[in-house]
Amino acid sequence: MATAAPVASPPRKWIHIPRPLQKLFDTFPLLAYDGNALPARAQSATFGDLPTLYVFSTEEAALLGAPSFNPSCLKWQTFLKLAGVKFQILPSTNHASPTGALPFILPKRSSPTDAPSPIPSSKFHEYALKFGTSSPPEVPALRLDAYQTLLDVPIRNAWLQALYRDPEYTDLLDRLYISPASSSFWVRGALRHQLRRAAESEILKTGPGGTASTALTLLVDEQAVYRAAVNALEALATLLSESNTGWFFGAETPTLFDASVFAYTHLMIKYMSDGKSERQGEEGSIFAERRLGNIVRRAGSGELGGHHRRLFELLWPVDSSTVFLTDKA
């Protein structure tokens, strides 16, 4: 069989591009776009004479320097303020952080092209001592470690359980973490599911209610989680009642431990309490009620509530908005 002779072959090249590929590239020519410019906000927001603290927050709240709604962010925000460090706040997410977790600080830039390296939260303590005006006292007590675990395990577990797994706070969860991330219904659903499973595995890892879990435990024992949190808050209230300065461990001024306690008590009181806390306490069992804010207020003889109020008034004076605007000017 005779082969068909090539018709009008194109000028010879060293490399032959196969016909289909040639067609494809003719239809969709390869075009390299210029790099995107930085968002306008980035320049104006981070180029100031203040270092920037990136936390979970909202635009408006960040402008006012209001407390963040994430416990670990709020802890460091409080501590930096206690140490007298001057900084501004920008809302952010975990994806923006070099360590994968908020908060972090971006020091102030000296020139627009300067790229300062971010400071992760593990180095905040030194940073605060270096740049702060007043250094919060160190607590020598070895018991500090033990009481710190109360915050890290039972109280944190209760916060996770309430915010992520309690149907009553679904709206709150959406408002704080889900809605800012995406506007798509499906993405929100997936995100919510992921966050919930993550919170669940966090609680299970430390055991139901802070007790060692052995194996095959897949369910969180909610009652145990809340009971452990109640006991932990009682213990903190007792510890506080022994101090005659009003701060933990008898320190003259608030310390890092006060900031860590405040981070949880503030959020619990702000988001998880209702007005009628005092009255309702008598009738129902304390465990039947899941409002963490009320539990905080009621712990001991109200020491934790008082501690929260004192620290809040110290750092965020009453009319916070005007104070902050004048501060910045």
Next chain:
Amino acid sequence: MTLELHVWGPAFGLPSIDAECLATVTYFAQTLSAADYLLVQSSPSAVPSHHLPALYNPSTATWTSGFDPIVSYLSTLQPPSYHHPDVTTLPARVNADSQAYQALLTSSAAPLLALSLYVSSANYAETTRPAYSAILPFPLPWTEPLAVRASMAARAAHLGMSSLDTDAEMERLEKEEREREAAGWVQVPKALRKALGQNTGVKGQLSPEMKRRIKLEGLAAEVFDVLGEIDFLEEEEEETTEGEEGEGRQRIKVTLETKCLAFAYLALMLFPDVPRPWLKEVLQRKYAGLCEFVVEYRKKTFLETGRPLPWADKETDPAVSAADSALSVMGRFVRAVVDDIPTLGREWTRWWSLRQRRVAEETSTESQQLVVRRSVGESENGLLLAGVGLTLMAVNVVGLGIYSYRYRGLLGAPLQTWHKPLVVSSLGAAGAMFAGLV
């Protein structure tokens, strides 16, 4: 009324192999007389909460599990012989401190123990696995210790010591090796590789525990230093403190619960005879006070009393023999195997435990049973939905596959035939000669 306390079985000369169970047994031995409770040797798959220790109260059919919940349940129940020595007399401070130290024990002593007994391959293979095999009925040692080890490894993961698990480490190295070979880069022949390998020199000869010794000791010291502040043996201390009032170093007093928990963790660190005893050595060398407490406490609680622990008799006790029958053991084994199926197994186990918990709650006649508000995501329809979804997806995939293969001719017609055209003239001169004949 006899309470049933379901715990992991005895090992290493201690009443239970699990720290939390051991703490509960210790607490029971000190606060209850042996007539009021029965110890049942069990495993998590046999109880509705899937968590040991579990306390069953037959008069109300109520299950309680976990050390803290059991202790607080016991103090509301008040069995006849129950005596809790120090509830009202103690200052609030002691209770607060005990809460804190209990949280510390479970959150940092437990990972240490996990490193020593479960993560370290040598210790696990030599000591822990045989101990589990001795206390579990036959096919269960194939599944349950593995699950325990996995969860223990997860608890200790944040300490960054997974290299103690040499099995996992070898697997990882082999996988990397295979990947390198698959990638087809320059390969060093096996005979030469030996000389380059890591198994030479002093470092190669060291066990992973030795390599990490300093880090491990640091981890242990962090925990033991804090525990060392506690005044465990207060009986003897009482006399000395009378005289030495001026001594500035004040030691912390704790409740009985905290002592039981501390004893349980420390005893499991001290008594097992492991091939890589780093944790034991640290404890013995630097923290003599803690060792003394553990030995004394064990003697006082279990050895000197002369009263044996009330273990349930396997043959005579109906509650135990039912749970230990061949059928139920097989059921537990099959459930554990099903749990290992990727993704679906987990969902199934979740559904099963939810169901068991609901049944347990419904059968309980406890009057003060609180109305539990279900957390999100704890509905029993999850498995059903997942199953329906997966089945639909599988049907779709298979159907589409058949359809496109059979009818759309994506791979061509199902039957292909070729015919070779017979052209004799193409055979050259001979062909031309015969062309006329065809």
